[in-house]
Amino acid sequence: MNKSNNDGTSDAGSPNQSGLSRQQEDKLAASAEKDMARRESVVVDDEATVVRREKSITQRKEAVTRRENVAESREDAAHRREGTATLREQVIHTADTGQAIPSDQLSMMQQANAQLVISVIEAQKLAEQVETTKAQLHHLAHHDVLTGLPNRMLLQDRVSQAIELARRQGTRLAVLFMDMDRFKYINDSLGHPVGDQLLQSVAKCLTDCVRHSDTVSRQGGDEFVVLLSTIKHAEDAALSAQKILTALAAPHLIDQLELHVSVSIGISTYPDDGQDAETLIKNADTAMYHAKENGRNNYKFFEQEMNVRAVQRQSIEAGLHRALERQEFVLYYQPKVDLQSNMIVGVEALIRWQHPQRGLVPPSQFLPIAEDGGLILPMGRWVLREACRQAQVWREAGLPPIIVAVNTSALEFRATDFLENIRATLEETSLEPGYLELELTESVLMQDADFTNTVLHGLADLGIKLAIDDFGTGYSSLSYLRRFPIDTLKIDKSFVNQIIKNPDDAAIVSAIISMGKSLKLRVVAEGVETPEQLAFLLAQHCDEGQGYYFGHPAVPKKLAILLKTGVLPLP
Amino acid sequence: MESHNLLRHQIIKRLMSQPPDRDADAAVHLWKRMATQIIPIIGEDGFSSLYARSIFLAQSTFPCLAAGPLAPQSDHRFAGLKTSLEGQTPAQASEANCLLLITFTNTLAALIGEQLTNRILQLAWGIDLSNSTAKEIPE
Known part of the structure; x- marks a missing residue:
């Protein structure tokens, strides 16, 4: 058997078993290759076509899906419309059914629903009111009612x-x-x-x-x-x-x-x-x-350093509240002497605090605190009552009649029941009004002149004596001396102290005495401590004197002895 | 729930802002249609109570809204509201009624639920409250 070349690579021109020349075989082979390539190409083309077709199919499927979706959407919309229509039909049906229900039952259902609605709304209102009230209470608890400020x-x-x-x-x-x-x-x-x-x-x-x-x-x-x-x-x-x-x-x-x-x-x-x-x-x-x-x-x-004083002050303030209840206040009386006769013609009642631990406390240490704390009012009333009572006791004991003077604070003077309280005290103690003198500072008189005038005339009508205390240190207004029913001017001790050493003070004291005489007022010099001062005052025809020269403030018993003997202690 | 509320509010606002005939008569017309749907369910007293409550709440913003009971006759039920709105500028009247409707429907929704409220409003006003597009259904 001849060996054939299956790959077609035999020598050209030489005859083969089929009897075809090599060239012919080559042509055939080439032709076959071309055909193969063409076929392959067709296959490729077919594949592309298939891919295209597949794509097309996919697109069509997608389009179908989209159409289906659209259709579904339309169906949904149609369903919704149907639903709405059904709702309407239900309403109509319900209405129809309602006609079939006995009217009293329908009415009761309506009423029941109405009551439920009303009750729920009322409950809402109540809950709101509770919340509002809670908010108001919270605000009230944290704010001042008058000003609205935080408290x-x-x-x-x-x-x-x-x-x-x-x-x-x-x-x-x-x-x-x-x-x-x-x-x-x-x-x-x-x-x-x-x-x-x-x-x-x-x-x-x-x-x-x-x-x-x-x-x-x-x-x-x-x-x-x-x-x-x-x-x-x-x-x-x-x-x-x-x-x-x-x-x-x-x-x-x-x-x-x-x-x-x-x-x-x-x-x-x-x-x-x-x-x-x-x-x-x-x-x-x-x-x-x-x-x-x-x-x-x-x-x-x-x-x-303020804390130490604050503690002291706090202690005094707390003690003052108890002092009135425990009757720890006492009155001392300082004589006023007629400079011509050297006789005691009056006394000034001066408060002292007999403190259980601190001893006798001078007024300068507690009066400002009492004034700030509002205690000055009950304290002043106690002083008035006690002084009137004591004056009446002296009178009833057969001692020479004297005028007892009491200091009156602005707070007492402005109190609405001031006059009534004075009247009641005099009645209660049986003291004749002419034996009571009220000492008022210029600053008290200068506030609200009309009110002051009314009260002063009320006092004068009762027969009470009126004195201006510390004269010369305040406004020293001459108009109120003319207008108000004043009986006495008390020259402040700061002038009297200096009358020997300071010509200006001497001039002021002389002027006050002279003015007092002209206005027919009694003039009292406060703070007289030396015979030289007394001599000056006598020379100026001052009516009365008060001060350590004549006597320190004394307890009632001691003053009673002075009044009885009529002898002033030696300075 | 909030989105539903917002949607309902938006629709009320849109209804109240539509010119040109959205005067007091148109505003009252909305109330009448709503009352027609609600009164058979909760009775005249229930509706009056709801309405009075809404007036009270809206008055803090619009004091012009008249307080007092609704007129018993259905034809004149909203005469007080109409008078109140007529006394205002169109813009003020629109805002006042808008707030009153929102307050009323809020209170109603709190009592009977959002879904039922929306159904009632759909029937009253022919408004589709079932989706977010909130289309008005032609009558």
């Missing part, structure tokens, strides 16, 4: 928060404790409605003076506290305090009255003056008292 409780909270913030941020804050000067006089003389309006005006003024981030609170009464939540230096607090003093100095128009007020401000700062709210507020309060003692209408920074 003591809310201030305490705000100061505590401000301290925490300052502690974290390393900043400072200030507390300004302020008390209106002589607010009690305004309240007593013009009435509480005016006082309340004034407090509201002051509250607004204070709020206008500080930043929104600061807190203005009312502690009660006429006390306000301002929290300056952030300050850089203590001087910032001083600037704010000065701003407040200036703003409050402007007149407050209340009920067509122009009222002038001032405040005394105490300042404490964190971290210097305290680490907690309570201490800061307490120290600012202490500083405020010092501001008041320094002449009012100013501000004072807290100093640690």
Whole structure:
């Protein structure tokens, strides 16, 4: 068998078993290859066609799906429309059914539903009212009713928060404790409605003076506290305090009255003056008292030394409340002497406090505190009653009749029942009004001249004697000497003390005596301590003298002996 | 629930903002149609209570809205509301009524549920509240 070349690579031109030449075989092979390539190409083309067809089919499927989706959407929409239509039909059906239901049952169902609705709404209203009331109670618990300002409780909270913030941020804050000067006089003389309006005006003024981030609170009464939540230096607090003093100095128009007020401000700062709210507020309060003692209408920074005095003051204030109940007050009587006859013609009743631990406390240590704390009113009434009672006891004991003088504070004088109380006391003690003299300072007389005039004439009509105390140190207005029914002028001891050494004081005393004579007033020189002073006063024809030269204030028993013997002790 | 609320609110706002004939009469017309649907369910007293509550709540924003009981006659039931709205500028009247409707439907929804409220509004106003497109169904 001839070996054939299956791969067709036999030599060209040589005959093979088929009888074809090599060239012919080559051509055939080439032709076959071409055919193969063509067929392959057709297959490839067919594959592409298949892919295209597949793509087309996919696209068609997708298109169908989309159409189906659209159809579904349309169906959905149709369903929804049908649903709506069904709803309407249901309503119609319900209405139809309703006609079938007995009308009383339908009516009862409606009524039941109505009651449910009404009940639920009422419950909602009640719940709202409860919430509103709770909110109001919360507001009331934290705010002052009169001014709407934060109260003591809310201030305490705000100061505590401000301290925490300052502690974290390393900043400072200030507390300004302020008390209106002589607010009690305004309240007593013009009435509480005016006082309340004034407090509201002051509250607004204070709020206008500080930043929104600061807190203005009312502690009660006429006390306000301002929290300056952030300050850089203590001087910032001083600037704010000065701003407040200036703003409050402007007149407050209340009920067509122009009222002038001032405040005394105490300042404490964190971290210097305290680490907690309570201490800061307490120290600012202490500083405020010092501001008041320094002449009012100013501000004072807290100093640690103030605490000692504050403790003393607090102790006195607490003790004063008990003193009246425990009858710890006593009256001493200082004689007034007729300079011509050298006879005792009157006494001035002077209060002393027989303190169980501290002994006899002079009035200078407790009267200002009593005045600030409002105790001066019951204290003054006790003095009046006791002095009248004692004067009557002396009279009934057969001692020479003398006039007993009692000091009257502005607070007592402005009290609405002042006259009535005097009348009742005289009646109760059976003392004749002519033996009672009231000593009033010029400042008391200068407030509200019309009111003063009415009260003074009321007193004079009763037969009570009226004296102007400390004359020369106040307004020394000549017009009220003419207008008011005054009996006596008491020359202040500060002039009498200097009449020998100081010609000016001597001239003033001479002028007062001369004026008193011209106006037919009795003139009493206070604080007479030496024979030289007495000689000067005698030379000027002064009527009476009072002072250590004639006698120290004495207890009733001792004074009774003086009155009985008619002999004054040697100076 | 919030989205439903918003949707209902939007529809009320849209209804109240449609010019030009959305005057007091048109506003009252909305109320009348709503009352027609609600009164058979909760009675005249229930509707009045709801309405009075809504007026009270809306008055804090629009004090012009008249308080007081609804008139007993169905024809004049909203005479007070109409008078209140007529006393305002069109814009104010529209805003006031819009708030009143929202308040009323809010209260209703709180009582009977959002779904039932929406169904009632659909019937009253012919509004489709079932989807977010909120189409108005032609009558």
